Amino acid sequence: MDPIYLDHNATTPVDTQVVDAMIPYMSQNFGNASSVHNFGRDAKVALENAREIVASHINCEPTELYFTSGGTESDNIAILGTAEKYKHKKNHLMVGATEHHAVLETAEYLHKKNGFELDVIPVDKDGFISADSINELITDKTFLTSIMLANNETGTIQNLIPLVGAVQTKRALFHTDAVQAIGKIKVDVKELGVDLLSLTAHKIYGPKGIGALFVKQGVRLEPLFYGGSHEKKRRPGTENIAGAVGLAKTLEIAQSRMEADHKLLTELSDYFILKVQSVLPDVYLNGPKENRIPQTVNLSFQGAEGESLLLGLDLKGIAVSSGSACTSGATEPSHVLQAMGIDKVISQGAxxxxxxxxxxxxxxDYVISVLPEVVNRLRELSPIYNK
Ligand SMILES: Cc1ncc(COP(=O)(O)O)c(C=O)c1O
Structure with a gap:
């Protein structure tokens, strides 16, 4: 059997229609959107057209959308940019305990190196945050709260609306990292009420190195870079026209297939969870059964260590991830599963x-057929698993 790729939350192949849409902007239409001549004007038209498409996908104005290099950069601009703007009046921020490192480490940097007060908002056993937790932590000094829309490790879809309400009542801003939600579920910034939202293309069959940040009209932030008037000085640097065109095409395709993909992936993941649990004992689903991005199935195999499982499956031609892809190699169990209160030993088998x-x-079916062999070999070697 050909290699099996089950790591789509890490990245995805670029859709050939997206590649076709991008190629002209790397060859004959290669202009710099800042140039006033014909080549530049064509590039500018393509850039603004892409901005309109991406903006309409999340229901914002094109003027509220800034192209970036992806989710990490968008998260950084949202957090560092507002911190810089508000620091003389407010110095407290809050982030969810299960955020991606792009949010967590940026917030920790502000706390450890710049004297900001930081609170990490706890989650329940499925990764959900309650408005009560926010009300307990928020103060008059809070300038920003960052809570992701969908979790990269467990797929948990956060019910953001009450959380946004709790934050905005205190006149603080709400940022959401929607990197794992965009293109997979409906993302409407007006419905959600968020002030800032990060997205990226490469998780949904688009190119790497392109993303965007939504900044609601009226929200103020400082740029991270200086040296050009691109993206209204909020993100200077010659624009990635091919990337922007690719992101727009990616979202058009995702929109047209969203319902069908969701249905298919729900069927596949329900089938997979049930089957794995029927062929092996002591397998636990991490995260909720409902309100989950269906493509994400996080399973703990008690008595088998995640990294060894990953390597065992790799030898069988199956690509998966243990913990978050961006941190694999780290020996500590996933901070997401730990925050959900999952036992350390169980987390290590995720x-x-x-x-x-x-x-x-x-x-x-192939994965299900090889899993018992790979898992049982590790369980036999385990000093703590003796069932
Ligand atoms: C939830 C989340 N946020 C941010 C990122 C970073 O996005 P990018 O790879 O576009 O920088 C990722 C990628 O793994 C992610 O899953």
């Missing part, structure tokens, strides 16, 4: 299977 458009039932 594997993230993230499915995608190319995933088939046959592929999953």
């Amino acid at each position: 594997i993230r299977f993230s499915m995608g458009r190319s995933t088939t039932k046959e592929q999953l």
Whole structure:
């Protein structure tokens, strides 16, 4: 069997329609959008057209959308940019305990190196945050709260609306990292009420190195870079026209397939969870059964260590992730599972299977057929698993 890729939350192949849309902007239409001549004007038209498409996907004005290099940069601009702007009046920020490192480490940097007060908002056993937790921590000094829309490790979809309400009542800003939600579920900034939102293309069959930050009209922030008037001086640097065109095309395709993909991935993941639990004992689903991005299946195999499982599956031609892809190699159990209160030993046996458009039932059946051998070999070697 061909190699099986079950790591779509780490990244995805670029859709060939997206590649086709991008190629002209790397060859004949290569102009710099800041140039006043014909080449530049064509590039500018393509850039603004892409901005309109991306803006309409999240229901914001094109003037509220800034292209960036991806989720990490958007998260950094949102957090550092507002901190810089508000620091003389407010010095407290809050982030969810299960955020991606792009948010957590940026907030910790502000706290440890710049004297900001930081609170990490606890989550329940499925990764959900309550408005009560926010009310307990928020103060008149809070300038920003950052809580992700969908979690990269467990797929938990946060019910943001009451959380946004709790934060904005205190006249603080709300940022959400929607990197794992965009293109997979409806993301409407007006419905959610958020002030800032990060997105990226490469998790949904778009190119790497392009993303965007939504900044609601009236929200103030300082740029991280200086040296040009691109993106209204909020993100200077010659624009990535091909990337922006690719992001727009990616979202158009995602929109047209969203319902069908969601249905298929729900069926596949329900089937997979049930089957794995029927062929192996002591397998636990991390995260909720409902309100989850269906392509994300995070399972703990008690008595088997995640990294060893990953390598065992890799030898069988199956690509998965243990913990978050960006941190794999770290020996500590995932901070997401720890924040959810999952026992350390169980967390250490966690594997993230993230499915995608190319995933088939046959592929999953193959994974299900090899899992017992890989898991049982590790369980036999385990000093703590003796069932
Ligand atoms: C939730 C989340 N936020 C941010 C990022 C970083 O996005 P990018 O790779 O576009 O910088 C990722 C990527 O793993 C992610 O899953």
